[in-house]
Amino acid sequence: MSDTVLSSASVATRAAGTTKRAPAPKPGTATRRKDRFHRGAGRWIVLAVVGLFALLMVAPFLLMVINAFKSPADYSGGSPLSLPKQIYIDGLAYFWQRVNFPVKLWNSIWTSALVAVAGTLLSLLNAYAIGVGRVRGRAWIVAVFMIANMLPQEGLIYPLFTMAQKTGLTDNPWSIVIIFTVIQSAFGTYLLSSVLGTFPRALLEAAELDGAGRWQILWRVVYPIVRPTMSVLAIFFFIWTWNEFFIPLVMLTSNDNQTVPIALSSLQGDRMLDVPTLNAGALVSLIPTFLFFLFFQRTLTRGVTAGAVK
Template structure:
């Protein structure tokens, strides 16, 4: 008579545990939906008031539905600020900073993470501390240096400043990534006769490219939203950016609330469109970086 062996059943989740897990997921989704709605409230109010006449705004307040579609506020903001010029200035500054900041971050991180320079930990800590410095503490020496080198009221002064500021964070991030780089890949490349530059462009760059794309998107959006340093450095209408133009016009000409909301809406749209275009690229970059 053959012996019968009993196979122990595998671990299965109990129905009550699955039920609790499902309730927890629904609670998290509900909380995320509430947070999303709360964050959307200011944008909805801005959108309502952008197409509301000044008389309608004064009579019914900012939370009422527009009695008619009022587009004169958009036209006033467009004409008073010479918005196309400000838009091109913001795009130019943000694009150059995003590219230059990522390239500088890669070179710094390659020297720190792969080159293993002396005092690597202190250098990375210095870059981390540099990202925490308030702009108010830097603006006076930066403004003085810009005047002495002939970059007063020049877009290149803002580009240089933000390239250095953004690359401080990029260097800290990429140096942390390259610090865990597989030594076997580097040794194999060196055995094949590859030099440092060839290792950088042929071995290191393809692996950290997703992280660099994420940094480039962040640098563009961060630079686009910057206000204080461009406000001090750029003093003429031909060099100012969109946030500076919106704030200076509001204080100079005392615009009404609907025109201010219309200007904020027009100023927000380019950055929003840029984010939507590169949303999938951003998601792929974060996922690829986490897998590698």
């Protein structure tokens, strides 16, 4: 009797085990609509916040454009936020002629371009010796470059000006090129040495087994890999050098050697300031860097993306 009960229980258990469980009920239509509404509302909130920040960033440029085409009487009779009653372009012509803008523009272009190229190349050579060459005291050398990059320009101007006087580079744009090549390469060396410090040793050993020398390893193995990062550095070096004001102001005293930021400062007097002309000059000075950024925007994006993926 007991065996019959046990066998019946085991059969019932196996039957219950082989029975398929019913699928869990799917959430209702109201729940799906509620989740979809919350996701859509969250997206719109994020979009609104991003749009607000974009508007805050663009607002100063819009004010500059508005005030650049105002006459002095229109500006003094209204407010900086008011629209111009008529388009006034004499401020642009006055700035162009007063500061001899083509000369200032050319000085800024060639000095910034040379600093971008020379600073990036010097950064690569320094980082190759530190990161791949594994010189002794590598950590201390990188720390020195980092500290040098953090020093304020006010603390460097006196020894720099003294060295420029002794070498005959006073009031010479080449002094700006040399100074900012060294200053910018300090940051570039710190960045590239960190990248090359984790460079795969297997690639270097394979190149050495194939008979490649140090220069061949640098230009055929290392350079193709760090080229996107170097492109980003070159773009930053160009823009940073273009915007420099204090050291060029001290080093370049003659009108024919000065750069665009110094030309803008010449519009401000001790007791009078022509705001429309200053805005017109700022607008004209911004256009070259804006075009440069648009032209190299794809290169900058590729460099940042390549560094992130790597």
